[in-house]
Amino acid sequence: MASRGITITTNKAITTSKSTLILKHDKFLPPRNMINEFPHDDVLRMCYRRHMRLKPFISQRSMIQTTYVDYVRYKYKNEDYPKKCRASGIAHKTPVQSVLQQAELSLRFCLQAVMQVKKGVSDERSVSNEIRLSRNMLKNILAIEHEKAKLIAQNPRQNYPILREAFSYISPTAHKSSLLLRFNALREFDRCLIRFNMCMGTKL
Amino acid sequence: MSKPSVLKGCLESLVALEKTKRIPKKPSCDASPLISNFENWSGKPRKLYLRDARSMKRQGLPYELNSNMFAQLLASPMRLDKITRVRAPKELLVQIKLRKADTDISAARGKPFELRPSFGMERGHPTSYVSNSVALVHKYASSAMKWLPSSANSTIRHINQADVATQPEWYSQAYTEQMLGSLREALSSTLMHLGKAPESDPRDVIIVCNPQLPAISLRKSENPFIALATTVLNLYPIKDPELEKVVNNRDIELCSSKHRSLCFLIYRLLAFQADRII
Numbered sequence: 078m079a080s081r082g083i084t085i086t087t088n089k090a091i092t093t094s095k096s097t098l099i100l101k102h103d104k105f106l107p108p109r110n111m112i113n114e115f116p117h118d119d120v121l122r123m124c125y126r127r128h129m130r131l132k133p134f135i136s137q138r139s140m141i142q143t144t145y146v147d148y149v150r151y152k153y154k155n156e157d158y159p160k161k162c163r164a165s166g167i168a169h170k171t172p173v174q175s176v177l178q179q180a181e182l183s184l185r186f187c188l189q190a191v192m193q194v195k196k197g198v199s200d201e202r203s204v205s206n207e208i209r210l211s212r213n214m215l216k217n218i219l220a221i222e223h224e225k226a227k228l229i230a231q232n233p234r235q236n237y238p239i240l241r242e243a244f245s246y247i248s249p250t251a252h253k254s255s256l257l258l259r260f261n262a263l264r265e266f267d268r269c270l271i272r273f274n275m276c277m278g279t280k281l
Numbered sequence: 282m283s284k285p286s287v288l289k290g291c292l293e294s295l296v297a298l299e300k301t302k303r304i305p306k307k308p309s310c311d312a313s314p315l316i317s318n319f320e321n322w323s324g325k326p327r328k329l330y331l332r333d334a335r336s337m338k339r340q341g342l343p344y345e346l347n348s349n350m351f352a353q354l355l356a357s358p359m360r361l362d363k364i365t366r367v368r369a370p371k372e373l374l375v376q377i378k379l380r381k382a383d384t385d386i387s388a389a390r391g392k393p394f395e396l397r398p399s400f401g402m403e404r405g406h407p408t409s410y411v412s413n414s415v416a417l418v419h420k421y422a423s424s425a426m427k428w429l430p431s432s433a434n435s436t437i438r439h440i441n442q443a444d445v446a447t448q449p450e451w452y453s454q455a456y457t458e459q460m461l462g463s464l465r466e467a468l469s470s471t472l473m474h475l476g477k478a479p480e481s482d483p484r485d486v487i488i489v490c491n492p493q494l495p496a497i498s499l500r501k502s503e504n505p506f507i508a509l510a511t512t513v514l515n516l517y518p519i520k521d522p523e524l525e526k527v528v529n530n531r532d533i534e535l536c537s538s539k540h541r542s543l544c545f546l547i548y549r550l551l552a553f554q555a556d557r558i559i
Contacts, residue, residue, distance in 0.1 A: 090320035091330065097320045098330035105329065106340055134327045169499040171510040182342060189341030193328035200334035203347070207337070210346045213356035217370055220359055224367050252416040252556035261412045262362045262369035265552060266355070269373065273351035275499050276508045277344050 098193060105130055107184055112177045124180040125153050134191035141219060148222045152183075155241070158280055164244035165268055169275050179280035186279050190215040218281060221266050228260075247271075344508050348483050350537040350544050351512070360410040363428045364421050372545060374410040375418065375456070375553070376402055379433050382446055392446035396429060398456045400463065400549065401542075407432040413549060415453055416556035422449035460550050461521055467543045468527055471535070483507045484534035486544050490516045490525050496551045512537070514547045518554065 085092045090099045105127055111120055128149045135145045174182070190211040194204045229236045239246050239260070246260035247267050257264075274281055310317075320327075331337055346352040357372040375398050382395040407430035411418060421427075425447045433440045468488075485508060487500070496518045499510040516524050537544045 085316075085319050085323075087317055087319050089318075092319055092323045092325060095325065097323050097325040097327045099320065099327060100330055102329055102340065134329070137324075137326055167497075167499070169510065171499050171501050174509075185340065185342050188329065189337065191327070191329055192331055192337060192341065194331045194334055194337060198332070198334050204331075204334040204337050207341070207346050210352055210356045211342070213358075214346075214352060217355055217359055220368060228367075249555070252414060255420075258414075258417055258420070259365050260367075261414050261417055262365050262367040262373070265373045265413060266369055269351050269354050272497070272499060272512070273349065273355060276349055276351060276502075276510045276512070277342060277346075278509050279342075 096193070105188060107181055111181065112175075117177065120177050121153065121180055124184045125149070127184055128153075128187060131187055131191060135215070135219075144219050144223050144226070147226070148219060151241075152280070161244045161247065161267075162271055165247045165271050166249045167268065167271055167275075171275050174278040176280075178278060179274075182277065182279045183281055186211055186277070186281065187215065217266075218270070221263060225263065344506075345483075348485050348536065348538045349508055350486060350541075350548065353537070353541065354545070354548065362412050363409050364411050364417055371402070371410060372549075373413055373552070375413050375452075375549075376400070377409050377411060377428055377430070378403070379407040379430055379440070379445065392444055394440060394445045396425065396445050396447040397451055400456070400460050400546070402545075411452075413553050414556050415457075415553055418452045419449075422452045425449060425452065457550070457554065460546065460553075461519070461524075464543075464546050464550060465521075465523055465527070467546060468524065471540055471543055472527065472533065475533070475535075482536035482539060484536055485511055486535045486537045486540075487511055487513045488516060488528060488533040488535065488547065489513060490528040490530065492517050496555060497548070514544070514551065516547070519550060 083094060089101050090097050092098075107123065107127060108114070111123065115123065129146065132142050132146060136142055189208060192208050194201055194208065225240050229240060235256075239257070240263070245251065246257050247264050248257075251257040251260070251264055270281055273279070315322075329340075331340075354372045355370055357370040359368045360371040360374060361368050362374055363377075377396060378399045379394055379396050382393055409428050409430040411421075411428055426442055426445070429440075429442065429445065432438075433445075483504060485502070494513065494515045494517070496515050498513045498515070500513050502508050502511045516528055535544065
């Protein structure tokens with residue numbers, strides 16, 4: 078094991094005693110002006126592929142990596158996000174982002190969550206604060222996804238439609254049903270997340 | 282190969298053993314791939330390294346998370362909700378603290394400890410969390426003893442359940458009143474200092490008191506470089522005449538990173554009461 082303070086520098090990365098800092102980012106970043114230059118489906122595929130490339134950055138534990146992969150796959154393949162927003166009943170008068178913009182901004186959010194800024198540069202404090210916030214948010218989103226998957230595994234016939242298809246757990250009248258009251262923590266979280274998405278233009 | 286020829290070869294090699302030297306093969310690459318691709322098997326957590334702060338804005342989100350109230354709420358550490366047994370960020374839950382009781386009220390009943398909700402997210406004292414919903418808390422408040430923090434029953438400090446005082450009404454009526462009192466104070470003190478705040482602060486939260494708006498809504502942002510939408514917190518559903526008088530039918534614009542505790546307090550109160558309002 079490397080002792081504290083030893084670093085090994087290669088062409089692609091700097092490895093310190095705590096982490097491997099990747100220097101070449103081209104493989105992970107979306108190309109410039111992607112939305113205008115590529116067809117619709119290709120852009121989605123490019124974002125999806127880059128999301129998957131971030132898998133080893135999210136965590137070293139295979140369980141969290143699996144949760145992340147499942148989450149991204151569900152988001153791209155199965156989820157009906159407009160239906161979820163409608164079910165939540167959150168009123169908004171904000172400009173509606175296109176699906177591609179939402180996909181790109183979500184990818185950028187995930188990229189931001191796995192960044193680390195060099196120590197001692199100007200603005201280091203505010204930038205690392207932003208990075209820390211996005212990393213904590215992503216961790217929490219994955220933890221909530223894990224809770225949802227656990228609940229679905231307990232009783233798929235009842236919980237899958239509630240959590241993944243009809244989104245009835247998120248509706249403003251959910252407190253009237255004792256069945257849906259059980260999902261109160263998930264409801265609060267997802268309502269906050271939808272509002273966050275509206276502010277930032279993402280689709281998390 | 283026949284036996285005699287093998288024997289001959291063996292003898293020859295033994296005789297010539299001292300003279301021959303094995304020349305090692307030269308590797309085809311300059312550095313071993315073990316070293317040149319060390320990042321692949323270093324086994325350390327990976328990060329994308331940025332050498333300057335500006336490239337973060339180019340590669341990451343173009344908006345500021347620090348000044349977004351929802352980002353702050355969602356990024357708070359996860360705690361277990363004792364009612365639904367699901368983990369959630371602690372800012373979205375009600376904090377319950379086990380403390381020493383006030384002598385004049387509970388001592389008469391012979392209970393030295395009390396289990397009470399606390400709204401300020403303070404540190405210290407054994408703590409547990411329950412859902413921030415008046416419907417759920419009201420439903421389960423009769424079995425509030427189940428919400429006793431698990432650290433109260435460790436091997437070092439064993440607290441008997443009979444020594445803890447708790448009442449169902451502390452979780453709904455008294456809790457709301459406590460929050461309201463603190464909200465009135467915080468809002469009026471904020472309003473006093475609001476005029477002195479510099480103009481450069483981003484105003485991303487608007488407090489209104491309007492019967493036509495929902496409790497929490499979003500409005501198109503005037504400064505699209507910070508966020509696409511501004512949060513509107515409506516105090517009308519709380520139905521408190523004193524607050525309505527303080528707001529006085531105007532829009533109070535706040536900077537959420539400067540007045541974080543006030544914004545969180547309003548959010549928590551609106552979310553707590555949401556089930557009762559609708």
